[in-house]
Amino acid sequence: MADMEIALDIQHLKKYFGGIKAVDGCTFQVPRGQISGLIGPNGSGKTTTFNLLTGVLEADSGEVIYNGENIVGLKPYEIFNRGISRTFQITRIYREMTVFENMLSASSMKMPVREARERAEQLMEFVTLTKLRGEYGGNLSYGQQKLLEFARALMTDPDLILLDEPAAGVNRTLLNNLLDHIHHLQEEQGKTILIVEHDMNVIMNHCEKVFVLDYGVKIAEGLPEDIQTNEDVIEAYFGHR
Amino acid sequence: MQEKAEIRSKYWLAVFLVAAYTIPFAVGIYTENVFFDLQWLADLTTVILNGIMQGGVYAMFAVGLTLIFGVMRIINVAHGELVMLGAYLTWMFFFYVGVDPLLALFITLPIAFVIGLLIQKLLLNAVVGGPELTPLLITFGMGLTIIHIVEAIFTTDYRTIPYAPDAFQLTETIAVSRSKIISFVMAAFISITVFIFLKIHRIGKAIRATAQNADVAMVCGINIFHIYMITSGLAAALAVAGGALVSIQFGFNPETGVLYTLQAFAIIVLGGRGHYIGALIGGVMLAVIESLISFMIPNGTAMVEIASYGMMVFVLLIRPRGLMGPKEN
Ligand SMILES: Nc1ncnc2c1ncn2[C@@H]1O[C@H](COP(=O)(O)OP(=O)(O)O)[C@@H](O)[C@H]1O
Ligand SMILES: [Mg+2]
Numbered sequence: 001m002a003d004m005e006i007a008l009d010i011q012h013l014k015k016y017f018g019g020i021k022a023v024d025g026c027t028f029q030v031p032r033g034q035i036s037g038l039i040g041p042n043g044s045g046k047t048t049t050f051n052l053l054t055g056v057l058e059a060d061s062g063e064v065i066y067n068g069e070n071i072v073g074l075k076p077y078e079i080f081n082r083g084i085s086r087t088f089q090i091t092r093i094y095r096e097m098t099v100f101e102n103m104l105s106a107s108s109m110k111m112p113v114r115e116a117r118e119r120a121e122q123l124m125e126f127v128t129l130t131k132l133r134g135e136y137g138g139n140l141s142y143g144q145q146k147l148l149e150f151a152r153a154l155m156t157d158p159d160l161i162l163l164d165e166p167a168a169g170v171n172r173t174l175l176n177n178l179l180d181h182i183h184h185l186q187e188e189q190g191k192t193i194l195i196v197e198h199d200m201n202v203i204m205n206h207c208e209k210v211f212v213l214d215y216g217v218k219i220a221e222g223l224p225e226d227i228q229t230n231e232d233v234i235e236a237y238f239g240h241r
Numbered sequence: 242m243q244e245k246a247e248i249r250s251k252y253w254l255a256v257f258l259v260a261a262y263t264i265p266f267a268v269g270i271y272t273e274n275v276f277f278d279l280q281w282l283a284d285l286t287t288v289i290l291n292g293i294m295q296g297g298v299y300a301m302f303a304v305g306l307t308l309i310f311g312v313m314r315i316i317n318v319a320h321g322e323l324v325m326l327g328a329y330l331t332w333m334f335f336f337y338v339g340v341d342p343l344l345a346l347f348i349t350l351p352i353a354f355v356i357g358l359l360i361q362k363l364l365l366n367a368v369v370g371g372p373e374l375t376p377l378l379i380t381f382g383m384g385l386t387i388i389h390i391v392e393a394i395f396t397t398d399y400r401t402i403p404y405a406p407d408a409f410q411l412t413e414t415i416a417v418s419r420s421k422i423i424s425f426v427m428a429a430f431i432s433i434t435v436f437i438f439l440k441i442h443r444i445g446k447a448i449r450a451t452a453q454n455a456d457v458a459m460v461c462g463i464n465i466f467h468i469y470m471i472t473s474g475l476a477a478a479l480a481v482a483g484g485a486l487v488s489i490q491f492g493f494n495p496e497t498g499v500l501y502t503l504q505a506f507a508i509i510v511l512g513g514r515g516h517y518i519g520a521l522i523g524g525v526m527l528a529v530i531e532s533l534i535s536f537m538i539p540n541g542t543a544m545v546e547i548a549s550y551g552m553m554v555f556v557l558l559i560r561p562r563g564l565m566g567p568k569e570n
Contacts, residue, residue, distance in 0.1 A: 097449065101446055104443065113443060
């Protein structure tokens with residue numbers, strides 16, 4: 001793969017929690033401008049990987065090269081300001097702020113206020129939350145919170161979007177809605193998207209490339225259909241757990 | 242089960258507050274300080290009005306404390322020392338430069354903001370989110386340092402600023418001192434400005450976002466360390482404004498800050514930790530009860546500190562979240 005085609009180059013990334021080797025020398029390259037999937041059994045280190053990529057946790061060692069720069073050791077807001085945005089497995093919106101305020105809170109201080117407001121309006125429209133703009137985050141349904149968090153992650157027009165289990169707890173209609181948006185972002189705007197997901201339908205039907213983690217190590221990568229029949233992957237999911 | 246405990250604690254808090262407001266009357270009646278004639282009722286009204294005015298000022302500096310706690314979970318025990326520092330700054334500008342104490346706010350507030358910013362940057366940023374004892378000890382040491390520096394410069398003598406000492410006649414029998422009214426209006430103005438800033442301005446929103454969840458704020462691009470500095474700057478400015486407004490009403494010396502810290506804590510415990518409106522209500526409630534005590538209980542002025550302390554301890558025992566604080570812990 002040529003460098004230009006790699007959005008995120010993850011090299012020997014490591015994070016231990018005491019004796020737990022959550023991420024254990026993980027290495028993979030996320031292709032630019034595509035939707036990729038990151039899968040693995042429960043506790044295989046997917047969320048921890050996201051936390052390392054976004055600076056929420058500091059890696060013990062390893063490198064993450066983004067646009068030619070190693071972003072390990074940067075603060076979360078520094079990474080965000082370089083164009084990497086994320087959602088959380090368990091949604092983290094501001095419960096005591098309105099939908100609109102939640103959106104505005106993710107605008108960079110450099111973005112003019114008027115522009116931020118316009119963008120917030122557009123994105124709320126995009127995820128059909130305009131009607132709820134004055135509602136407090138805590139009063140939204142779980143699915144609506146997911147949409148809000150997703151829309152919020154797009155406020156600064158990031159190049160790389162990390163989604164941690166976007167399908168969990170979301171009904172079919174909302175999910176299809178969300179997937180449409182994700183495809184729209186990739187096809188129309190050339191964004192890179194990395195999705196952690198348990199729902200295999202989502203992975204198989206929507207990702208161009210899939211990475212598989214087990215015990216904090218990448219054990220396989222490839223096209224969805226190849227992954228499905230990969231011996232190591234089947235072993236990881238059904239064998240030893 | 243929990244729901245029940247929650248409702249019960251609310252009732253007990255109500256009972257406690259009613260009792261707290263009744264006790265001064267009971268003691269007053271017992272010691273024959275209460276007369277129930279027209280003159281006495283007019284005096285009582287005056288006292289309550291004065292209390293409300295005073296409460297506005299208390300509320301304003303308590304809001305500074307509640308902001309710091311809400312955003313950083315830091316208990317700043319040097320907050321009262323900043324109030325005291327504000328009184329001295331105002332006094333200096335008044336006596337050495339001849340600046341009106343209220344106009345001096347245009348100079349003292351920016352100074353206070355920078356002081357707060359520096360305290361945060363140099364002392365507190367490194368310890369936010371760590372063990373709670375560390376920032377507590379740092380602010381404790383800072384408070385003592387401020388006291389000793391001020392003592393070294395100004396001695397322990399009481400200072401006063403003669404300012405608008407005449408009374409404003411509301412009716413023939415009810416009068417409120419003019420400096421109290423001015424202070425109240427200023428405090429209300431500053432509190433409302435800060436409230437609107439927090440609600441509407443994007444930095445205000447970032448402050449609220451950081452208070453709700455610093456981790457999320459960070460992944461949404463907010464440099465929380467800048468937010469911490471702005472918060473501390475604001476809190477220091479509120480404290481110093483409080484100092485300016487009490488300096489035109491009361492005498493002060495380097496040790497008066499301790500009482501203001503205590504009052505601010507009582508207020509935010511009563512109002513609910515981290516809660517802005519709660520602090521405003523708590524401020525007025527505390528000041529009114531203080532006024533009632535000094536009005537009806539013989540030698541009551543000396544008992545005023547007990548009011549703050551008692552309020553704080555009982556609210557913590559009965560209902561730790563106070564009137565409006567968040568549920569958790
Ligand atoms: N903050 C933490 N402290 C200690 N252990 C953690 C922490 N976060 C995750 N772990 C552990 O690290 C391993 C990987 O967790 P995680 O990354 O959440 O897995 P996944 O998202 O793939 O289900 C698990 O064993 C989990 O218990
Ligand atoms: Mg996970």
